[in-house]
Amino acid sequence: AQSVAQPEDQVNVAEGNPLTVKCTYSVSGNPYLFWYVQYPNRGLQFLLKYITGDNLVKGSYGFEAEFNKSQTSFHLKKPSALVSDSALYFCAVRDDTGGFKTIFGAGTRLFVKA
C-alpha cells in the first residue's frame, strides 16, 4: 500500500537560512512524487514533481527537491528562506502500477522568521 510520512509537524527557520522539509514514502512500484503548498486562505498549489531522470528537481519559487531511492525520501529544500515561504507543505505520492490515487502526507507547517 502507498503511504507518505512527513515526520515534522512544524519547521522553524530564520529568513535567509536554508530550509528542508522532510518526506519519506512507500509504494509498490516506481514512485511519482509531488510537493504542494497551501498558503493561508488559499488553495493548494503545485510546487514540483519527480517522475524520472535527475534526482534533483527544481520547481516554483526557488524550491527544489531531491529524490533518494535508497532512502525512499523526497525532501523539499530551498537555499535561502523568505518570510513569504511560510505556509503548509504537503508531500504526495503515486506509483506507476496504473493507479490514479494520490496519497498525501499530513503536511508540515513552515514558519520563516524575519
Place this chain on the structure above:
Amino acid sequence: GAGVSQSPSNKVTEKGKDVELRCDPISGHTALYWYRQSLGQGLEFLIYFQGNSAPDKSGLPSDRFSAERTGGSVSTLTIQRTQQEDSAVYLCASTIRGGALDTQYFGPGTRLTVL
C-alpha cells in the same frame, strides 16, 4: 482561464441536515477528485471521476457521502445526515486526463462546520 472553483466557500449546518458542495473544474479537464482536509490531517481521498468511466468511490467514509458529476464537468458532493466529525475543508481538484503524471489543480475548498 479560470481555475477550479468551489461553492460555497463556507457552510455551517446543524447536525442531521444534508449539505451539497459544488465543484467546477477547469474547462477541458476530464478528471476530477474530491478530498477532505481535517484539522491537523493531510488530504484524505474521497472519490475520483475520469471521463465517462465509473467513478472510484473507495475513499468515501460512509454511505452518507455520495458524489456525482454531470456532463463530465460540474461535480456535487452530497453529505446526508451530517455529523460533527464531517466538519472539515472539502477540496476539489481537476487534471487534464487523470494520468499518474498529471498535476492536480485545486480549488479553494469549502469549509464545512457541523454544529
